[in-house]
Every structure is written in C-alpha cells, then in structure tokens.
Amino acid sequence: MHVESDLRAAPNDLLPVAQYVRMSTEHQKYSTDNQSQVIAAYAELHKMQVVRTYMDAGKSGLNLRGRPGLQQLLDDVCAPHPGFSAVLVYDISRWGRFPDPDEAAVYEQTCKRRGIRIIYCAEQFKNDGSLSSTVMVGLKRSMAAEYSRELSVKVFAGHRNLVQRGYRQGGAPGFGLRRQLVDEHHNIKGQLTRGEKKSIQTDRVFLVPGPQAEVATVHQIYRLFLEDAKPERVIASELNRQGLKTDLGRPWTRGTVHQVLTNEKYIGNNVYNRTSFKLKIEHKQNPPSEWIRKDGAFEAIVRPDLFWQVQAIIAQRSRHLDDDEMLALLRRVLERHGGLSGVLIDEEDGLPSSSSYRSRFGSLYRAYDLVGFQPRRDCAYLEINRALRRYHPTVMQRVAQGISDVGGYARSNKDTDLLTVNEEFTVSVVVARCKPTPAGKFRWLIRLDASLEPDITIVTRMDQSNRDPFDFYVLPSLDFAASQLPEREANGLSLDFYRVDALDDFYALCARTAYAEAA
Template identity: 35%
Template sequence: MQARIRAAQYVRMSTDRQAYSIANQQAAIASYAQRHGFEIVRTYADEGRSGLHLKGRSALQQLLADVLVDEPEFSAILVYDVSRWGRFQDIDQGAHYEFLCRSAGVRIHYCAEPFSNDDSLPAAIMKSLKRIMAGEFSRELSTKVFEAQARLARQGFKMGGGRRYGFHRMLVDEFGQPKGILQPGQYKHLRSDKVIIVPGPADEIATVQKIFRMCAWRGMSPRQIALRLNNAGNVTMTGRPWSGILVAHVIRSDMYRGVLTYNRHSRKLGGRDVLNDKSEWIRCEGAIEPLIDERTFRTANRRLSERRWSKSDHQLIKLLATLQARTGRLSVRDTLDQPGFPVPTTFARRFGSFREACALAGYIRPQILYASVHPTLLFRACDLLEDAATAIRSSGGRVEVSEVDRTLMIDGKYRLGATMVRTMSTAPHTTWRARLREGFDIDWLLVGLLNRTDNLVGYAVLPESRFGKTRDVYISASRIRAANNRIESLSELYSILRQ
C-alpha cells in the first residue's frame, strides 16, 4: 500500500458567507485528502479574519514561517479554494506567498477548484482569474455595504462606534420601538435592529451646555474651559481630566446641535484611515435631539475659528502694530507672552522673517530681542514637526497637520506641538528649559534638545500637564530618561503618545 503524503490544511473564515464555515472547509478538505492520498498532520486556522491582507492572519503567518524557516513536517498544503488563501487586492501578493511555499518544496492544492494546480497553462490562467474574482468580490461587497450604511445614516441611524459624551446609544427594533440603552462594549445583534442617538446622563448634558456657554458668551479658549472644568471636578467619559483639544472636539461636533454625520473618515478594503472631503460626508439634520441651540452653537464655533488665526497679511501686521503701541516694543518673546497671539512662525512664513514683519508694522530696531537666535530655532521646530509627522505615520498613526498654528492632530485625539531649545549649561549638569506659551492648546510638546553648537542630541516628549504656573519644565541630562520622557529617536514617539 502506498504511503500517504503528509499535508497541512489551511482554513479561513471571514464574516461574509456562512458556507465558508471552518467545519465545512475541513469536511471538504478531508474528502479531498481521502481521494488523493493525503494525510492531514497539521491544521492552520484563521477564524473571523479578512482575506484582504496578511496582517492579522496569525495562522497563515505561522504557516509561511514553518515552511520557510523550519523543516516542515508536511510536503503539501490543502486549501478549500483560492479565495480562502486570500482576497488580496493585488493578485501578485497571493501568488507570491504560493511561490514561496512551492520554492521550499511544499505545493498548494485547492480542493474545491475545477482545476489541478499542476503549473500547466490552463491551470495558471484559471488560478489568475480566480484571484481576480476573489479580490473583486471584496470590492463589490465593500461598495454594497457602504451603500447600505449610507442609506441607513441618511435615515438617522448610527453606524457603529461607541457613544459620544452627553449621549446614549438606544437600540430600536424594525418598527422603531425602543429596546434599551446600549452600555459600553455592547452592540446590536439582530440585523433588523437599529441604533439611534438619544440624550445621555444629565450631568454630562449640563457639562456640554456649560462648555458652549463659556466659549460662546464668555469668550473663553478651549484650554481655559478645560482648566475650569477640571477645577470643578468634571471628568471625561473615561474618568480622565479635560484637555483643550477635547473641549474643542465637543464644540466642533455637529451632534450637539442635532446633526448626525457619517463618512467623515473611511478605511476601505483594509487600507489606512483617511479624512474624506466634506462633499462626501453624509449628514442627517434633526436625527438627534439637540443639546445646544443653533445660535449658541454657531457663536461658539465662530469664536473657535477666530482663535485659529486664519488672518490676512494685513490683519497680522495690524496685530503687531497694536501690540507695539501697547508695549512700546516688539520681540518674539513679547508675542509668546500674549495669550492667543499668532505663533512667530506664522509671521516668518508669511513675511520671510519675524524681523521683516516687525518692519512692516513700523517697528525697526537693530537688536530685536532674540532675533539672531529664535528665527533659526523656529524654522528648525517646523522641520522637527514635519519629521515627527513622518515618524508617526510610519508607526501606523493618523496625522492631520494644522498650517495655522503648526501643530499635529494625532489619531483625531491628541494635539502635538514642537519646539527646539538650547542647553542652559554644560556637562556634567546639562540642562534644558522648555516653555509652553500661554494660549497654545496642545496635549503634548515635542522638545528638540540642542547642545551649545546647535547639534541635536535627543528629544523630550512632555505632556501639557507637566507645565505648571510658570509654564516652564527643566530637563536634566543627568536624570534617568524615563523621568523626562526622553527619547533617542522619533520612531519611539508614537508609542509614548498612545500611553
């Protein structure tokens, strides 16, 4: 009796079709193995995993590692069909993984396909067509799912995600009758059920209304509002203190005036999360009971927009002239000391240098304070911010750049600013001083550490909470790095921001 060929089976189930259940695949593979003389000695199973990418498919990754790194205990791999191997959008990706296995002496057999994987021309053509069809199925399914979700969003139903501050998620049946409030971590189970947004806890509603009043009618900045809330003992849904950026998110959200917005961001076919153009947003007016009246909402957002300093050149020069008339001088330090004033890099970017902007404002002085030092550091800080954005994107983070105040919004949650500072002393007690200017609404400050010759020797990543009343933080080279959040490379930045 001829010995059976030792084989491994690879099975994968997504959530697209029940016919592809793990049990069904294994039954079909077992029947194929019995007919063709294979003995299944190893099973690799990816349950509930999409076939779009290799990422997240630990079983397939282990299979490839066993084939390529170790001496495998099998000489064949049995797969139900081409789509179970993967629905890769680039058909060469699936072919590449198969080629790696074949090069290691392990051949793949597709048990339910109407062709034999024997390297013949008809088999190669059929296999390529099947790979194209597998990828196209995912594209078509993605389009159909989006169209269905968009239709429901236009009807005022919430499409996934957790609750927002001040609201609850209410589960309703197919007739619109309430079935209960969904708690954190709970999601609808029946396809006929839908989720709507309803007003949430009374204390959260009161906090939201307080935020809008303080911004709209008292002219307070997001950071000032956050400090007021924290001093009053208010916390976010996660129990953490408020920050300026979280307050700004509340003020900008259309939900609080009763508008449900869908498709702001999208992640199609397993790709990166992208911010869609406003023309692609799907809005449903009146889908939510508003917590804020329209007049207050518009006033608060207008004040918030004014703080972003999207001013014309004439308005910027007028601001400098007004400051000079009040203080009798102009310097980088003077602008940094003014709450809500445009950052010096704004003037440098618009007019070539801060000195030129001052001259246009009618203030000419040979020795403008820090003029020989700060412009260079300011431009280097801009370069540092661009390098940080590149590093965060390389680490998988989502970055939005604000050209107005030169900050980065990370994953839609944290705002990062950057500065460059020279050492105040030399070894063995090397020290730097980082300063957070008033009115600079950020959650983290990335500090580039320079030595006396302006060479970059490292970085510090400081949370906004580290800056006290003096707005200064001293960074010592002699202390352990963890105490200062010091890092050697920007590749470490994203992991610190996510802590």
C-alpha cells in the first residue's frame, strides 16, 4: 500500500515542486512563458517553490513519443528520490491531448503511485481525488482528445484544398526538383533551400525543375532502366561510379533510384495522402482511391509516356506471387548457383527478398527444404537464435514493468543490459533456447556473461517452440555457480528451489512503499 505524501507545508516552509510546460504551435496564450507565470503565481499562493522545470516546446501532445520533457519527468518520478512532492501543470490539455484519454490517466497515476500529485493550476476545480474532480478531469481529458480529432479533420481538409490547387504540402522536393515560394498573389519570392521553411502563413510552395545537371541525371536513370533494361541496384552502382550524389549528398541506393522512377512529381503531378499518420497513432499506407491529386500541377521533367512505361514494368515485376511461384524462382536460383543463402537471395534481381521468404514460410530453412536444398550443416538454430535476440528486449521490458507495477524502480544500462533495481542491486536477464533431445527430453542452452557479476540472474527458459517462456529461475549470485546451471528439466533441489512459473514473488521483493515525511 502506498501512502501519498502530505502536500500541506508548514507555515514557514516552501514545498518543493516541479513544473511541466508544453507548447505545440497553437496560440500565444499557451506559450511556455505564460504557463510558467500562471504556475509561479499558483506556487507562491500555496507556499510552494518550483525546483525543477520540464519543458516540451514545439511538441505535439498526442503521444509520449517525441516529448523528452515528459519522458524525463516520468523517469525522475520513478527514481527513489525525485526531489519534489508535486508537479504543477497549466491545465489538462498541456499534460496532453491523447486520443485515448486513458493514456493521460496512466501517466498521472504513475506519478500518484509514487506519492506525487499532478496539480492543474488554471483549471476551475481541484484535482484532489473527490468525485466532482474525478468527473471533471475525465470530462476535460475527453474534450482535449476531441479537440485533437476535430483539429485533425480541419487540417486535413485544408491540406486537401491546397493540394487540389496545385501547391506542395511538406516534404523534401526530391532529386532534380526545387521548392519555389510564392505569396498569396502568386508572385515569386524565391527558392527554399534544404531545411528552410516558409515564414508567412499565406505563402505557398510549388515544385520547379532543379539544376540542369540533376535533371540530366534523372533522364539518365530513365534511359538506363528503359533502354538498357538495368535494374535499380545496377543503376545506383553506375551513378556512384560517376561520382554522383543524391540531393542529400549521399551515395545512390536501389531505394533512391526506385523513388525517382516511381514518384509522379517528376511528370508534374501533385499527389498527397499516399500514407497517413492521423493523430500519430498508426502509420498507414493508403489505397490509390484515397490519394488526393492534382495532375499537371508542376512543370514535368520526365515525359509522361516514359514514366508510365516504367510503372508498367515495375507493376509486372512486383505482382503478388503465390507460394508455388516464389518456390519456383528460388529453385531456379538454386540450379544456377548450386546453393542458397540470404545474401544470395537479396542480391538476385527479380527475386523476393530473404525476409519475404522468412515471412511466407516461417524461416529460410523451411523454404530451403521445400526446394530440396540441404545446407552442409543444420543451421536452423541460427533462425531461432536470431528470433530470441529480438525477444530479449521484450523480456527486459516486462521485468522492468513488473518491478514498476509494484512500486519499485528499474534502470537499464544500455552497455551491459543489466537492470539496477531501486538503486540497490543489479539483475541480469537471460533467455535460454530449448533444444529437445532425440529421446524427447528438453535441454536448455544457457550462456552467462560472468564479467557482469550481477547480484541476481533471471533465466527465462523457453518452451519447445522457443516462442513463449516455459519457466524461470531466479538465481542469486551468492548461492549458485556458473558451472551449475538449470539446463535440464530436473536439476536437483539446490537449483530447482529457485524455479518459478511466474515472477510475481520476485516482483514482490522489489516493491517499495512511499511514506509521508515526518514534520
């Protein structure tokens, strides 16, 4: 049970508090200076002293990502001694306009669980946990979320209108093109350089041909693709041999060449909403029926007939292949080279990538088996090890979250992957691969880094499929040796004493309780 710190200071004392301020691009009343002034007045009136400031200037309130100020605040709150007893915020919308109001509640509850209240200084009610304040907070959070949704609809409608009038909406112009700035009467004001933005709201941007040398390179790319039938990877190599760079000053790649060959801006078409990230919830590839377009909006630097010839070739090449077609292509590569590998597959033009084969057939070695290729040695374990390496951060996060849920604090060391719990002891989390024996028994391969010297090692033993945990061993360094590891189903009482089906008891040992400080 957690005891919330008493926020009532003695008459001659100043209660240490933090302030959190955030401004996106809305209006001046929400400037960080204005917020700080209101917070300072509130602090003075209630005998508080702002000892720390967390700020997110120019940051959207839609989610936690991209808000280092709020992230640092939450990290400090979870530390054993944050140094303040409450957080002052201008109003509920400054805490965030999360599309899901429950997300705002989760972050506030994280603070309250540590005995640190969130106080909204400009709201007309006290955030004191009473029924009336709880109802008002929930209502205000929902209003903030609805504001975000309504604003998103209005912004999208404005962008759609401008695109259909032929104006460019965001993004780099691309190789061979430049951004031309015009005023509201369409008078040319000059070209924008890389990273430069328009400063007047009524100004508009459209695309114009770039330097002649870049335009010539675009023509060369189309000529190499259509006349010489060279794929994108070969074209990139040719451009790099000539010492040519992309518009970002980087070497050419298959992807950058492909972009030049497939973007309609090179024939003057203004296309918008190919992808969307509404309310910053999910990146989404939109179908062509949802694209917003204005054909002939800009001066073309590629002939439309050449562009559409390229699209027809690419469409035929990238049509969906069923399993039999994918395996037939792989079989031809095997016959040509006498062997298969991930690198060989990725370098083969006209063949799906090795990741596509992994996704379709479960693993590369399953695809190899289906086309009759047997590697010189059984390398299936490589696929499992690769999957377990990807799984390890998930286990680490679950352990850290479990400690946090009971009131503890876990800090991860990026160099060693050790967790420091409550600034008191260290924990190493190990994921062990299961390897069934020919007799049907289970064995686990456990590798420890003895140089880390953790106080506790948590061994997560995977099940037969190596997809889910089978059990756990919580091993204190004082009571086990690396030469005696739980590699079998039964390992004797000295080891199995530390075996558990879940980590709840370990989390309970990490729990901490906040107590009110004595006056």
